[in-house]
Amino acid sequence: MTGRGRSVRLFLVEGTPSGMITAEIMNWTGHLLVAPRAKLPEVLQRPEAQKTGVYFLFGEISEIGGKLPVYIGESDNVARRLLQHSKNEDREFERFCIVTSKDLNLTKAHTRFLENKITIIARDSDRADVLNSVEPALGVLPESDIADMEYFIEQIRLILPVLGFDILRERFVSPYNIGKEIKIELDTKVEIVPLVLRQSRKGLEAKAVERDGEVVVLKGSLAEMNPEFAMNQYHGLRKKLIDDGSLVPNAERTFLEFSKDVLFSSPSAAAAVIYGRNANGRTSWLVAEKGKTLKAYQDERQAAE
Numbered sequence: 078m079t080g081r082g083r084s085v086r087l088f089l090v091e092g093t094p095s096g097m098i099t100a101e102i103m104n105w106t107g108h109l110l111v112a113p114r115a116k117l118p119e120v121l122q123r124p125e126a127q128k129t130g131v132y133f134l135f136g137e138i139s140e141i142g143g144k145l146p147v148y149i150g151e152s153d154n155v156a157r158r159l160l161q162h163s164k165n166e167d168r169e170f171e172r173f174c175i176v177t178s179k180d181l182n183l184t185k186a187h188t189r190f191l192e193n194k195i196t197i198i199a200r201d202s203d204r205a206d207v208l209n210s211v212e213p214a215l216g217v218l219p220e221s222d223i224a225d226m227e228y229f230i231e232q233i234r235l236i237l238p239v240l241g242f243d244i245l246r247e248r249f250v251s252p253y254n255i256g257k258e259i260k261i262e263l264d265t266k267v268e269i270v271p272l273v274l275r276q277s278r279k280g281l282e283a284k285a286v287e288r289d290g291e292v293v294v295l296k297g298s299l300a301e302m303n304p305e306f307a308m309n310q311y312h313g314l315r316k317k318l319i320d321d322g323s324l325v326p327n328a329e330r331t332f333l334e335f336s337k338d339v340l341f342s343s344p345s346a347a348a349a350v351i352y353g354r355n356a357n358g359r360t361s362w363l364v365a366e367k368g369k370t371l372k373a374y375q376d377e378r379q380a381a382e
Contacts, residue, residue: 085239100236106182107232111174111240117163120175126156129184130177131191134162134170135242136208140313142346144206147244149196151188151213174240176233189216190226195233198245203340205244248340249288270374271365272344274298274351281332283351285362287371292347292358294339299332300324304353311349318350344371 083102090097097116100109112120120126132155136146148168152158155175162168176191177183193215199205218226234245272292274283283298300315318324318339327334341347344358352361359372367374 083235085236087239098240100240101179102232102236105232106178106180107229108177108179109174109233109236109240110177111172113172114163114170117159117173120173121156121160125177126159126175127154128177128181129153129188130155130175131188131195132159132176133174133242133244134168134208135172135174136170136206140317141310142314142342142350143317144204145242145244146206146208147199147242148208149192149199149213150209151185151192153185153188174237174242186216186218187222187226187229189214190218190223191230194226194230195245198230198234202244202246202248204246204248249286249291249293270371272362272371273365274348275361275363281351283335284365285347287344287362290343292341292344292362294335294341294347294351296335296337298335298351299327300335300351301353302326302331302333309349309353309355311346311355314346315350315353324350 086101086103088099090099095113097110097112097120100111101107108125110120110123110125129152131149131151134148134150136148138145148162148170150158150162155177159173159175162170192213196207196209196213200207234247237243237245268288270287272285272287274281274285279301281299281301283294283300285292285294285298315324319333323336323339324333325336326332339347341350344362345356346358348356348358348361357372359375360370362371363369364371364374
């Protein structure tokens with residue numbers, strides 16, 4: 078993904094942001110259409126829905142701080158496949174997106190390739206709960222077509238966040254570990270800010286990095302094992318991290334420990350999971366190099382601009 082400015086053309090088909098929206102990029106043959114499930118009958122009548130393409134079925138996030146459920150598929154007639162999904166009681170979705178081409182050059186082999194690669198990217202992003210039970214088969218393409226489809230995917234990854242879906246954003250893999258000093262730096266114009274949790278009387282320690290509003294808590298950070306607080310809004314997310322092994326008892330069995338780097342949607346989500354209670358992440362985290370809260374650091378930067 079480059080840092081160049083780009084123009085994305087959005088069209089509100091019905092004149093309202095809650096209805097059908099199409100998205101295009103100048104000089105790109107791709108075409109995206111996003112709509113709520115209630116608009117499915119209208120979408121099925123549109124010419125782009127009769128084409129070969131890939132599609133996303135988006136569910137609802139079940140808990141605060143959780144991941145967006147998504148099913149990714151492909152078809153040589155997107156309308157027919159969406160209609161089948163709508164009749165399947167086990168395939169719940171609230172919004173959907175179809176990706177087709179404005180020309181007729183997108184074939185079944187192309188969409189199989191796209192479905193496979195996009196599904197892998199969505200899983201690797203750590204921002205989505207991918208509902209595909211099996212990994213889609215990879216279509217066989219010549220080298221030149223593979224290059225074209227990789228460019229096609231780059232454009233989809235660019236447009237989807239504009240439409241409110243960040244499931245294909247590149248995952249931030251921290252180059253740091255719990256024992257390594259980390260410094261504020263710029264990565265392709267995006268600031269990476271090192272964070273440490275406020276000192277705790279119990280010896281609770283955690284390190285993280287903040288990037289674009291998201292927070293990655295580093296492997297080896299600690300969290301409360303048995304918090305003495307009422308259930309909080311991130312209780313479900315904390316339980317899921319325990320269940321999937323992201324949070325495990327430390328060697329002394331005094332705290333939970335992060336077994337890997339874990340991405341959170343906000344500083345508050347990260348702090349709440351660590352403390353086991355609601356927390357203001359902007360005051361719970363300190364900027365490591367500055368010794369001041371994330372809130373104070375951000376406020377100073379805003380005042381200076």
